[in-house]
Amino acid sequence: MNKKIVIYSSGTEHSRQVESLLRERLEGSGITATDALSPDVELIVCIGGDGTFLQAVHTFGFPGIPFIGINTGHLGFYQEIMPDQIDLFLENYSEGRYRLQNMHCVKAIVRCDGVETEFAGLNEIVIRSALSNSVHLDISIGGAFIERFSGDGILIASPAGSTAYNYSLGGSIVDPRLRLLQVTPIAPMNTIAYRSFTSSILLPPDLSLGIVPDTTGPLHRIRITYDSNSFEFDHIDDIEVKLSDVSVDLIRFESYDFWNKVKSKFL
Numbered sequence: 613m614n615k616k617i618v619i620y621s622s623g624t625e626h627s628r629q630v631e632s633l634l635r636e637r638l639e640g641s642g643i644t645a646t647d648a649l650s651p652d653v654e655l656i657v658c659i660g661g662d663g664t665f666l667q668a669v670h671t672f673g674f675p676g677i678p679f680i681g682i683n684t685g686h687l688g689f690y691q692e693i694m695p696d697q698i699d700l701f702l703e704n705y706s707e708g709r710y711r712l713q714n715m716h717c718v719k720a721i722v723r724c725d726g727v728e729t730e731f732a733g734l735n736e737i738v739i740r741s742a743l744s745n746s747v748h749l750d751i752s753i754g755g756a757f758i759e760r761f762s763g764d765g766i767l768i769a770s771p772a773g774s775t776a777y778n779y780s781l782g783g784s785i786v787d788p789r790l791r792l793l794q795v796t797p798i799a800p801m802n803t804i805a806y807r808s809f810t811s812s813i814l815l816p817p818d819l820s821l822g823i824v825p826d827t828t829g830p831l832h833r834i835r836i837t838y839d840s841n842s843f844e845f846d847h848i849d850d851i852e853v854k855l856s857d858v859s860v861d862l863i864r865f866e867s868y869d870f871w872n873k874v875k876s877k878f879l
């Protein structure tokens with residue numbers, strides 16, 4: 613056996629200690645650690661919290677290589693193991709006792725003056741004002757106009773991202789084995805002046821969401837957030853959001869169960 617892995621760390625004192633421990637345990641194990649991706653790398657180990665994992669996924673550009681997380685952060689929803697389980701991890705990994713959890717991203721294609729810019733989020737895409745004013749968004753589903761949204765913005769969560777920001781906004785928890793998009797309003801206005809859905813809506817994977825921001829007012833700069841990254845536009849013609857073909861594989865051991873994880877982290 614000669615396996616090559618990349619180690620990506622949050623850089624905190626705790627993560628550095630865990631990294632040293634991991635490197636120590638790798639000696640003589642037949643697994644070599646490197647810092648850069650190469651075609652023969654089989655696994656990326658992230659030491660940190662969910663934020664570090666998301667950062668790694670974006671830094672490596674959704675590389676098609678499985679990830680595993682060692683949790684040195686707070687929640688660790690994506691992280692599979694705790695620092696004291698490094699030996700168990702190496703044993704299970706070496707013997708192939710694991711499965712891959714495949715998670716599809718959500719993508720946004722932003723069209724602006726004939727130029728298309730694409731963003732992918734493993735958790736979510738958020739569309740809101742770049743300032744703190746409300747936004748007015750004409751929303752269509754599968755090409756048919758549905759509503760004019762007025763409020764802080766909308767969040768479109770991937771199945772894996774349902775437990776993140778989406779959940780804080782009152783969205784539903786989705787078993788990540790389902791393939792769907794969840795569209796969750798952020799502080800929707802509902803008055804005689806404005807009408808929009810107040811709950812999340814769920815879309816099948818073959819439908820896309822169309823969004824045309826109102827750019828007539830003076831404060832119409834829009835911010836697109838994809839996981840922990842964001843980009844601002846002065847003018848947007850339209851945005852199309854759909855489930856992406858790009859996906860991320862996470863190593864999960866035999867004991868992993870999504871609903872147990874939800875229970876242990878949220879209840």
Ligand code: NAD
Nearest residue numbers: 662663664687688689735736772773775776777780839840
């Ligand atoms: P951060 O450190 O502020 O993380 C926010 C929290 O979200 C952390 O506790 C993290 O563990 C948790 N988290 C991330 N992904 C998760 C998932 N799939 N399931 C359950 N919990 C998850 O910010 P960051 O590190 O830059 O992470 C970016 C993520 O933070 C975004 O993708 C977004 O989902 C989340 N976020 C949450 C809120 C909120 O809940 N009010 C607001 C902004 C962003």
